[in-house]
Amino acid sequence: MGSKNKLKRFKENETFANVFQPTREDITDVVFPLQGKWATFFKNDNPIVLELGCGKGEYTIGLAKQNPNKNFIGIDIKGARFWRGAKTAIEENIENAAFLRTQIELIDKIFAVGEVAEIWITFPDPQIKYKRTKHRLTNDAFLAKYRQVLKPDGLVNLKTDSEFMHGYTLGLLHGKGLEVVYANHDVYKNEGSPKEVLDIQTFYENQYLEKGKPITYIQFKVN
Template identity: 75%
Template sequence: MGSKNKLKRFKENETFDNVIQPTREEVTNNFPLKGNWHTFFKNENPIVLELGCGKGEYTIALAEKNPDKNFIGIDIKGARFWRGAKTALENEMNNVGFIRTQIELIDLIFAENEVDEIWITFPDPQIKYKRTKHRLTNSDFLKKYHHILKEGGVVNLKTDSEFMHGYTLGLLHGEGHEVLHANHDVYKDYYSPEEVTGTQTFYEKQYLEQGKPITYIKFKLKY
């Protein structure tokens, strides 16, 4: 994507009422929507997050299938989720929002017990050991998710990375969390949930064309 196109999308994002682009200072200094997301959506429906939402295809697809829930895509790359935000506005989807921010700030953006479900779709596996702190399913991130999730809330991890799948499963079992569903190839598993197989992101289609199996874990956190 050219720099001019990126700048154009950044500008357009500023006009979208379903996009929030707070500064780090705003997030760390009593972010006003923390604990008050019902005022953004103007309802009390359950909140579902997609972390590292990319182009926003998964956020949009889940929102279309679940109009009784609110969906928020989070990514630091606003030029990517521009497409999802624009699609939501064009289709008058009032249950969709996007936030441009770092995922490590998630517990400053949402209050304790404010979120019902989290999706992590095709994150960078950060394979090198020195990058462990950046893996979205490391212990520190799991604690943040546990803090903002309601009791009984679940986390979904969908990835093409066998490393990420194995790392996460090992961590979950080691820390005593509850694995509700796990498999190494969602398209060969009869019991794969429809929300996992019924939606494919831009990158997922590329992975499938390359013959990569798509893995999935659904789990509850216990501390």
Template identity: 75%
Template sequence: MGSKNKLKRFKENETFTNVVQPAREEVLDGFEYKGRWASFFGNDNPIVLELGCGKGEYTVGLAQINPDKNHIGIDIKGARFWRGAKTALEEKLNNVAFLRSQIELVDHLFAEGEVSEIWITFPDPQIKYKRAKHRMTNPEFLERYKKILAPGGLINLKTDSEYMHGYTLGLLQGLGHEIVYANHDVYKNEGAPQEVLGIQTFYENQYLEKGKSITYIQFRIN
């Protein structure tokens, strides 16, 4: 995408009522919506997050299926989620928001137990050992998710990366967390839920064109 187009999207994001773009300091000093997301949406429906949402396909797709839940896509790249935010406004989906922030700050963005479910869609697997701290299912991230999830809250990981799939399964088993469901090729092996089969992301479509298998894990943190 050209820089002119990006600038246009950044400008438009500022006018979108469903986009929240706090400065890092605001988040660290006591974020206005932490513990108050119900006031943002005007109801206290369950909150579902998509972390590293890119263009926000899951945020919009799940919001269409579940109008009685509030969906928030988080990404640091505003020019990407501009797409999802615009679609949600055009379709008058008032249960959608996009939040521009670092996922590392997620426990500053939401209060304890404020989130009912998390989707992690096609994260960069960060295979190199030095990059492990950025892997979105590493133990530090799981601790952050645990803080903000309500009791029994679910985490969903959908990825093309065999590495990320295997790493996460091994970690969950080792730490004694509950693996609710796992499938290493969702379009081939029967049993994956409709939410997994019926929504495809931008990155997913690229992997599907290359004939890659798509994997899925649903789990709970103990």
């Protein structure tokens, strides 16, 4: 994407009522205004679901369409990417979808304890090198943050093409004695996967499927 396109999208994001772009200092130096108060933005008390590393926002939008009784927030540091999802939500009047430009490690500063019902992690960078372990979105540090913002029975969903990420996460969950609700190492060949896992496909997922890569899925609890 050219720099002019990026700048155009950044500018357009600033005009979208469903996009939030706080600075890091807005989150770390003061209490974030919507922490514990996201229901005031959505104007209802419906469950809040996060998509972490939402990319173009396909999953956030897809889930919002399928579940009008829930509120969805796509989070990514790259606003030029989720511009597409935010614009689609406005064009199609999808009022239960919003987007937040920030670092994922700050979610415990953005959401109050128990404010989130569910988390989706879709096709994250598996960060295979050992020195990148701290960046894996299912490592101990991130699980602790999810535990803080999730309700007691809150769910985490990991959908990935990375066998490494799938195995790493399962091993970590079993080692910590956390509940694995469902696991599948090839969702399109094995029966039983939830509807939203099969019905919603991201841009990158379609590329992986064209290459014949299996798509894996885990649903688990951290509390």
